Amino acid sequence: xxxxxxxxxxxxxxxxxxxxxxxxxxxxxxxxxxxxxxxxxxxxxxxxxxxxxxxxxxxxxxxxxxxxxxxxxxxxxxxxxxxxxxxxxxxxxxxxxxxxxxxxxxxxxxxxxxxxxxxxxxxxxxxxxxxxxxxxxxxxxxxxxxxxxxxxxxxxxxxxxxxxxxxxxxxxxxxxxxxxxxxxxxxxxxxxx
Numbered sequence: 706x707x708x709x710x711x712x713x714x715x716x717x718x719x720x721x722x723x724x725x726x727x728x729x730x731x732x733x734x735x736x737x738x739x740x741x742x743x744x745x746x747x748x749x750x751x752x753x754x755x756x757x758x759x760x761x762x763x764x765x766x767x768x769x770x771x772x773x774x775x776x777x778x779x780x781x782x783x784x785x786x787x788x789x790x791x792x793x794x795x796x797x798x799x800x801x802x803x804x805x806x807x808x809x810x811x812x813x814x815x816x817x818x819x820x821x822x823x824x825x826x827x828x829x830x831x832x833x834x835x836x837x838x839x840x841x842x843x844x845x846x847x848x849x850x851x852x853x854x855x856x857x858x859x860x861x862x863x864x865x866x867x868x869x870x871x872x873x874x875x876x877x878x879x880x881x882x883x884x885x886x887x888x889x890x891x892x893x894x895x896x897x898x
Contacts (some may be wrong), residue, residue: 725870765806796877799840810848
């Protein structure tokens with residue numbers, strides 16, 4: 706199971722004195738597939754003890770296929786429900802449901818598919834989780850649009866990241882446990898020195 710952490714110190718160009726620490730946890734899709742089947746697997750996610758933001762990626766290419774559409778949405782919802790049941794998502798958490806590969810959806814001949822997919826996903830998640838989380842938002846993204854797409858690279862990623870680093874943080878009633886330093890032995894990390 707692949708699990709990676711990325712730690713950033715970021716600031717806005719317009720307000721460089723306001724620095725925000727951002728920790729992004731990236732886990733392999735295989736883990737989440739197993740978490741759908743087992744609460745025990747979900748409990749292993751304890752590294753994400755109090756996420757302010759959670760991004761749930763729904764594969765836009767699979768959403769295009771009518772036969773897979775409902776399963777993609779249902780599996781995403783089941784994962785969110787499991788995270789809530791295990792207290793990994795809490796009332797202060799913000800959920801971003803991201804429909805990926807939007808360039809493939811925009812590129813379809815039938816323009817109504819865009820509206821159909823938005824109405825298939827957005828009300829579904831909002832209705833189920835709006836009262837359990839601080840915010841539920843659906844966004845369409847395309848990290849690397851296909852050649853010839855009318856969408857620019859990193860389509861809609863910038864406003865998402867900006868909100869992740871600028872939304873007010875929630876003060877917790879219990880302190881966060883301090884973790885020891887982690888020394889990476891990956892070749893890539895040696896370039897930072």
